[in-house]
Amino acid sequence: MKTRVAIIGGGAAGLMAAIAAAKNDADVCIYEKLNRVGKKILATGNGRCNYTNINTSVNDYHGKNLRFAEEIINSFNVNSTLDFFEDIGIYPRIEENGKVYPYSLQASSVLDNLRYEANRYKIKEMVESKVKSLRKNKGHFDIITDTGVFIADKVIICTGGRAGSQYGCTGDGYGLAESFGHKIINQFPALVQLKLNADYLKKISGVKFDGAVSCFSDSALIRREEGEILFTDYGISGPPVLQISREAIKYLYNKEMIFISIDMFPDFDKNMLYELLSERFIKLKTKTIEESFNGLINKKLIPVILSLALNEYKEEKCTKLNKKDIYSVVNILKEWKIEITGHNDWQQAQTTAGGVCVDDINPKTLESKKEKGLYFAGEVLDVDGDCGGFNLQWAWSSGYIAGYSASDSI
Ligand SMILES: Cc1cc2nc3c(=O)[nH]c(=O)nc-3n(C[C@H](O)[C@H](O)[C@H](O)COP(=O)(O)OP(=O)(O)OC[C@H]3O[C@@H](n4cnc5c(N)ncnc54)[C@H](O)[C@@H]3O)c2cc1C
Structure with a gap:
């Protein structure tokens, strides 16, 4: 039987995690509370999506444990990201200070190609499904949403932080993480x-x-x-x-x-x-x-x-x-x-400082050290980047590793 992987949140990290898991033969479902996935991606880079930066290094990131971030951005690195996007149809355009945009200069082309890939791998999308809580039930997880209760073997929390709250991220992931004993670092708006x-x-x-x-x-x-x-x-x-x-x-x-x-x-x-x-x-x-x-x-x-x-x-x-x-x-x-x-407040901020403390997460797999089968990726974690494509790079790197690791057989 295929590993059933539930992705909570269909943003940048969630879409990448879903594709990585499905490519590795998992049965993947994205739970997204808005009426479609990837809404924030459309707003990035002033509608042009600065999706990575060729000069990415750990010095472009902040958080309490930067060695954790370093391991992840060096593992699925900028070259892996450029290759991944070129393989799905995004030809890069490199601008000042190493910022990379799709050659079309349209954020929508990034989202369209990610969704095309998600469809190709038969990833299910449950939109308008807000995950209210998660429960470990014997060997699997119950995903409790406002539209029903669903089952998965592995869960990846990709709910984002609080920045750009109009795009669905209002800090829900912190409560989900806390319910499994994870420590949360206080958040404040960054890039604002x-x-x-x-x-x-x-x-x-x-x-x-x-x-x-x-x-x-x-x-x-x-x-x-x-x-x-x-x-x-x-x-x-x-x-x-x-x-x-x-x-x-x-x-x-x-x-x-x-x-x-x-x-x-x-x-x-x-x-x-x-x-x-x-x-x-x-x-x-x-x-x-x-x-x-x-x-x-x-x-x-x-x-x-x-x-x-x-x-x-x-x-x-x-x-x-x-x-x-x-x-x-x-x-x-x-x-x-x-x-x-x-x-300015969360609506105008571009990223979140603080979030789920990474000390209780394995940097090789992004699996929780508190709960087997539970993973995290993206802005929900206590890692935030400078302006210039570093936050999306974090979402792709952590999303890919979490998705790939979660799809390993159970
Ligand atoms: C205006 C703006 C411009 C930006 N421009 C850039 C840029 O050009 N380059 C760059 O690198 N970074 C940019 N960023 C930052 C970057 O977009 C984020 O860091 C990145 O999208 C985070 O990805 P994520 O998947 O972790 O979270 P998000 O993209 O925030 O996605 C989280 C998803 O989870 C869903 N969700 C939340 N809670 C639940 C729940 N309970 N149940 C179900 N679904 C839920 C949300 O609806 C959302 O779709 C920008 C941010 C903003 C706001």
Whole structure:
């Protein structure tokens, strides 16, 4: 008889686990609480699905036990992932910083090809079936859903974390894991926009530019990232902001003051920027101070930056600025410091920090050390990655290993 494998949650990890198990001759059923599988995949990478990163290493991950994560991402690694996806029809397009997208630049092609593969291996999908609890019953598991009770020999929990909760992940996996004695690490949103304490945000909302952001506690630098930055009416967003958010939120939760520092000219040091401005003011001597910045920085930012840097500047000509004034502007352009006061909620977050503690899980198989036949994969575990394709890589690596291991004969 084939091993009956139940996959709880039809997201990235669940689909990969299902395919790996079915390829290895298991009889597989996915239980998905939404009306179709893989909804979150469609939203990834702004609809383009950044499905892995050719530079993946353990340094791109966070969690309490990174040796566990390392073993898994080295086992079903980036090359295995690229091969797997190419075999099912996804030709890779490699973009900046090693990010990999489907050549079609459509997340839907990733989901379509995964579903095609799932159909080819006759994987059953029970949609609109929320798993409420799991019970070990003699040699098998009872899967208790809101549509009935089903039986499986092995169970893989792939319910995701709490991030992107509109796509079905609301932390259900933690209760299921706890019912078998697993320890759960507190969760908080990671890869999320930050709220700032500044009264001028409404005026500059929508402004985008390439720059660098750092987060600081007291004067200690915690993390610095470069990329496209976007001001919003509540604070700040963009890939480098998401990237530093995990560290910033840890400080917020410890009730420590934390600041973001924005560098609008990462390619210039302060003296180079001083020279650039001084020469510019001579060249543009007929213009007012405000007019002289038009063409250098976004127009909406000019009055805000000038009022932060200078006391009075209104209609004065730019040649009126002395050395001290120019350095004062340079300091804001290079180190615009604003207090971070919070973050957006689970709906806007891209991943979950914390989750099922991995100490009680075998890194070779992803089987629970607490309950034989029970496995875990994906974001439900206490492993989260940086922005850049690392979270989906985690879902594929852990999903594949869990699926393959669970399909071994009973
Ligand atoms: C907007 C957005 C963009 C992202 N972009 C990227 C990107 O480009 N690259 C990248 O690497 N990562 C990206 N991520 C992160 C990545 O999508 C996730 O880390 C990854 O999808 C996690 O996979 P998973 O299978 O563990 O969980 P999920 O994909 O969250 O899937 C879990 C599934 O389980 C189902 N489920 C939950 N509870 C139950 C239950 N009780 N019964 C039945 N089913 C249940 C859910 O409905 C869901 O379908 C993005 C995330 C978001 C929100």
